[in-house]
Amino acid sequence: MADQPKEVKLYGNEFSGYCTMVHAALKLKGVAHEYVKEDLQNKSEALLRHNPVYKKVPVLVVDGEPIAESLVILQYIDDVWKNPPLLPEDPYQRAKVRFWAGFVYQKLVPPTYDIRRSEGDARKKAEEEFVANLITMENGVREELWSAGGSFIDGEKPGLIDVIMGSCYKGLKYLEDVAGVKLVEKDRTPLLCSCMEAFAQLDVVKTA
Numbered sequence: 001m002a003d004q005p006k007e008v009k010l011y012g013n014e015f016s017g018y019c020t021m022v023h024a025a026l027k028l029k030g031v032a033h034e035y036v037k038e039d040l041q042n043k044s045e046a047l048l049r050h051n052p053v054y055k056k057v058p059v060l061v062v063d064g065e066p067i068a069e070s071l072v073i074l075q076y077i078d079d080v081w082k083n084p085p086l087l088p089e090d091p092y093q094r095a096k097v098r099f100w101a102g103f104v105y106q107k108l109v110p111p112t113y114d115i116r117r118s119e120g121d122a123r124k125k126a127e128e129e130f131v132a133n134l135i136t137m138e139n140g141v142r143e144e145l146w147s148a149g150g151s152f153i154d155g156e157k158p159g160l161i162d163v164i165m166g167s168c169y170k171g172l173k174y175l176e177d178v179a180g181v182k183l184v185e186k187d188r189t190p191l192l193c194s195c196m197e198a199f200a201q202l203d204v205v206k207t208a
């Protein structure tokens with residue numbers, strides 16, 4: 001077995017859902033790490049050096065080697081620290097989880113930016129787009145990934161989709177308040193709502 005990494009540093013910001021995902025994954029797996037808080041208005045030389053392409057957080061630096069982009073980092077974490085696993089073992093199931101993880105980034109995140117940047121009819125349109133896409137995801141995840149019987153999508157333990165969606169929950173609730181929109185409603189998307197709520201209640205998440 002390859003040696004376990006010795007030094008793990010997460011460059012992050014507490015207002016970023018992407019950083020919460022990575023921080024929560026490290027905590028779920030019990031990985032000892034240092035959290036380096038970045039001021040996004042005044043980025044550190046270290047962040048710019050570690051992520052010269054996007055210049056964004058999160059960046060995970062493992063024994064001096066940087067890894068950028070939250071979805072890439074989450075999968076790296078799952079590859080290196082196996083337990084508890086975030087992805088299923090079966091390749092087809094893994095592919096399905098990755099599909100829905102990609103859906104969050106491609107179909108749910110963009111309308112939240114549009115909601116923040118717009119007002120009036122444009123904001124309403126972005127809200128409708130977000131809700132329609134969340135319903136699509138609810139139905140897809142229920143049909144393809146859900147194992148009834150636990151608080152999370154695949155049962156008792158949170159997996160990759162729980163980590164991603166659960167880490168966005170607080171930010172979505174905040175956006176609902178400041179923008180006067182309704183994004184996450186139990187009667188529309190009960191499975192995703194209850195998984196996000198259960199994830200937000202985990203101790204490791206409250207401290208991430």
Ligand SMILES: N[C@@H](CCC(=O)N[C@@H](CS)C(=O)NCC(=O)O)C(=O)O
Pocket residue numbers: 013015016017018040055056057058068069070071
């Ligand atoms: N696709 C990136 C997005 C990361 C991202 O947007 N990070 C924001 C904080 S939420 C950031 O660093 N913003 C600073 C900037 O854009 O200058 C990921 O998944 O990691």
